[in-house]
Structures are given as C-alpha cells and as structure tokens.
Amino acid sequence: MQTISNFATNFEIQIMNKNSDKENLINYNGTLISANVPVFAIDNRAFRYGDGLFESIRIIDGAIPLFHLHYPRLVHACEMLKLQLDKKFNATYFKNQILKTAKAKGLDENSRARLSIFRTAGGYYLPKSSKAEYIIEIRPLTENGFELNQKGFKIDLYADIEKPVSKLSSFKTCNALIYVLASLYRKEHGLDDCMLINWKSRIIESIDSNIFIVKNGVVHTPPLAEGCVAGVMRDYVLHLLEKLNIEFIESPLSLEEIFTADEMFLTNAIHGLKWVGEYKSKKYELNMAKTLSEALNKDLLKVW
Numbered sequence: 001m002q003t004i005s006n007f008a009t010n011f012e013i014q015i016m017n018k019n020s021d022k023e024n025l026i027n028y029n030g031t032l033i034s035a036n037v038p039v040f041a042i043d044n045r046a047f048r049y050g051d052g053l054f055e056s057i058r059i060i061d062g063a064i065p066l067f068h069l070h071y072p073r074l075v076h077a078c079e080m081l082k083l084q085l086d087k088k089f090n091a092t093y094f095k096n097q098i099l100k101t102a103k104a105k106g107l108d109e110n111s112r113a114r115l116s117i118f119r120t121a122g123g124y125y126l127p128k129s130s131k132a133e134y135i136i137e138i139r140p141l142t143e144n145g146f147e148l149n150q151k152g153f154k155i156d157l158y159a160d161i162e163k164p165v166s167k168l169s170s171f172k173t174c175n176a177l178i179y180v181l182a183s184l185y186r187k188e189h190g191l192d193d194c195m196l197i198n199w200k201s202r203i204i205e206s207i208d209s210n211i212f213i214v215k216n217g218v219v220h221t222p223p224l225a226e227g228c229v230a231g232v233m234r235d236y237v238l239h240l241l242e243k244l245n246i247e248f249i250e251s252p253l254s255l256e257e258i259f260t261a262d263e264m265f266l267t268n269a270i271h272g273l274k275w276v277g278e279y280k281s282k283k284y285e286l287n288m289a290k291t292l293s294e295a296l297n298k299d300l301l302k303v304w
Contacts, residue, residue, distance in 0.1 A: 027101040027136035039135070045119045045127065050175035052118030053077045056208075058270050059102050059111045059138075060145060065300045066269055067095050069232035074117070077171040083119055083132040102138045112139050112270050118174065143271065146300075148293040152277015152284065153192035153266070155206065157255070158182040162199045165227035172229060182207045193266065193276075195258075198227040203253040209266035209274065210234035213258065214288045219248040220261075226252055233267040240295050246288075258282070265289035272296055 045051035071091040102108040122128035205228040264276035
C-alpha cells in the first residue's frame with residue numbers, strides 16, 4: 001500500500017515535470033503535494049486541541065521583505081508552546097520553502113503565504129511527541145505592494161468576548177475562536193473591521209491587525225502587555241516612527257481615547273497600513289497613515 005509520504009513525493013515529481021494542478025499546490029513538510037491529498041489523521045493535534053500556530057507572510061517581487069521579523073516571532077512562539085523544530089528548520093530553510101511553493105504556483109511576484117506549524121499527531125492533552133510539522137499555503141493578492149486604502153474603513157467594537165491576557169496573547173495560535181466570532185459580527189453589521197477588548201475593557205487590536213491612533217501629532221498603540229498580537233508590521237511601523245523622529249507612545253487605549261483621537265489606522269503583515277475613516281459617529285483624518293505608508297514602501301524597497 002502506498003503511503004501518503006510516498007504519494008506526496010511522486011506527486012511533487014509529477015508537478016515539477018508536468019506543471020500540472022499548480023493552483024492546488026501546498027507544501028507539506030517540504031514536499032509539494034495537491035491540497036486534495038489527505039495529510040491529517042483524526043488525531044491531528046491542531047484539529048483536536050488547537051495545538052499549533054501560524055504566520056501570515058507577504059510575498060512581493062519574489063522576496064519576503066519582513067521575514068527577518070517573522071522568523072524570530074515563529075521561534076519564540078514554538079519555544080513557548082514547547083514545539084520542537086527540526087535542526088534544519090532555520091530562517092533560510094523556511095524562506096526557501098515558502099518561495100519554492102509560491103514559484104511552483106506561479107505566485108512568487110505577489111501573494112500571501114500561511115505557514116502553519118503544529119505538533120505531530122498522537123496523545124490526548126499530553127502529547128506523545130512534541131516534534132513539529134508544517135504546511136505552507138499560498139494565495140494570490142491583487143494589491144501591488146502595500147497599498148493604502150483611499151476610502152476609510154468603517155469599524156465598530158466587538159465586546160461580546162474579552163480576549164484573555166497571558167503569555168500566549170501575543171502569538172498567532174491555532175485557537176482563533178474570538179477572531180472567528182468577531183468576523184461573523186463584522187459581516188452581520190456590514191463593517192470593514194472590529195476592535196477587540198481585554199478584561200479591562202481596553203482596546204487592544206482589531207480582527208487581524210494592530211491598532212494605532214494619532215492625537216495632537218503623537219502616535220499611540222497598546223503595549224503587548226495589554227494582550228495584542230505582536231504583529232511584525234506593528235514592529236516595523238514602530239521602527240519607522242523612530243527613524244522619522246515621530247513621537248510615539250505604547251500605552252493602554254480606552255474607548256474615550258478612541259473617540260478623542262484625530263486619526264486611526266491598522267497594521268498587518270499582508271496589507272501594510274489601513275486607514276480607519278469612522279467609528280460610530282466619530283470621523284478620522286488621513287495624514288499620518290499616508291506618511292507612514294509611503295515611508296514603508298520606500299524603506300522596504302531596500303530590503304527586497
């Protein structure tokens with residue numbers, strides 16, 4: 001009987017030689033296979049326990065401009081979850097595997113990658129092994145570079161569930177139920193995004209982005225201790241602010257501060273900066289987000 005791994009190897013050879021089924025490719029532990037090939041057993045730990053994490057990664061012009069920020073976060077998260085990475089799983093290895101998959105799909109010029117890492121199957125709460133496996137998925141994008149939206153986002157507050165604050169809060173784990181429910185709320189109310197709160201009812205992030213506000217020329221964003229994801233674009237924007245000598249403060253954000261802000265924008269690794277135009281009756285300006293978006297694209301040209 002042919003095993004999945006043998007089938008996967010044969011399928012990869014078929015893909016590389018005949019260039020077939022390109023749109024359906026994924027990378028499973030270094031092998032290119034069809035997404036239709038079953039790779040998970042019923043005891044997969046990501047399915048059973050959310051026992052894993054993921055990185056959302058932007059590919060532009062055959063390069064990954066923010067990978068120097070993605071990889072350290074990935075390693076830190078694996079250490080926190082006690083996932084054992086193979087010795088060969090260094091930054092160069094994962095970068096090459098992502099670009100290999102994107103190129104095989106013909107999407108290495110402009111796309112998004114999802115790198116999912118999970119504990120190998122077996123065990124109940126106590127794993128039989130902590131060895132890490134991975135899957136890389138590539139999806140196309142229409143945006144060229146990090147384009148700033150010209151129409152401001154309409155957002156609201158999702159307060160049905162408070163995000164817990166813990167050592168895991170800053171990582172993108174496979175337990176993403178709060179973001180799923182917030183996304184359903186967003187759709188039901190015709191919004192572009194929703195803000196999430198922590199147990200102190202303070203604003204920490206949106207569904208898939210970090211939050212920044214601008215008040216009297218000073219940029220404010222919640223510190224990681226408030227429970228927000230440690231976004232790589234958040235990290236890069238803080239670097240840009242320092243480089244441009246723009247004053248910024250990492251401090252808790254209350255609803256009152258959201259209402260009194262002059263400007264609000266969101267950041268993530270896939271889309272860069274997104275300008276928020278309104279929250280309820282509050283309207284926001286577009287100044288700082290435009291300045292930073294232009295600086296981002298100019299600065300990252302040097303990287304890729």
